[in-house]
Amino acid sequence: MEQRVIWNHLESAGAEHLTLKKLTNHMEVRGTVLLVDQGVPHHLTYDLKLGLDWKTKKVKIYQEQETEPFVVQAENQDKWWVNGRYDENLDGATNVDLTITPFSNTLPINRVTWHIGERRTFKMVFIDVLKKEVFPLLQVYTYLGDNDGNRIFQYRCRDYETALVIDEEGWVVEYPGAFERRALLTTGDQTMDKRPQPLLANAPSSSGGFY
Structure with a gap:
């Protein structure tokens, strides 16, 4: 199965096109991101290799004009190497969190089965893509309930908090103030999502940026 997604970046001019392929023993993801940061345009590509359990095995990040x-990759027992150096x-972290994509939120959400009211804490490998900084970060997700066929999760990281709209497959539909999904195409049924209406116009959101 193959799925393709497009998100708008709301904090700055930009968008992302992502392709996910589910293979026999693993999944492969490629995301292409165009964004503007402090007036500077960026063209970035990342390749992710995931297990069928949604754990990150390896991520490669390509920046324009870099050869x-x-x-960043994980080996046995969730040990991590950054550009070949063990950290x-x-x-104990099970997934990466890339600053440039809402797909980072899909990874921990799809790792487990959820029940309404359940809260879980995940240790993530946080990667500031533009600065090339990597460090561990705890993130907390709480499954609040359903709205028009989507799930609503409270997301907390440090002093940042917001509510995310997530579809049944774990894709981010709306990340208030940061990302908005514009299209989802799944091969096989060839069904294209129409642009979703904002569900969280009054959702709490921090002005301190997102993680």
């Missing part, structure tokens, strides 16, 4: 990718501070 070598920035590589013990990342031990």
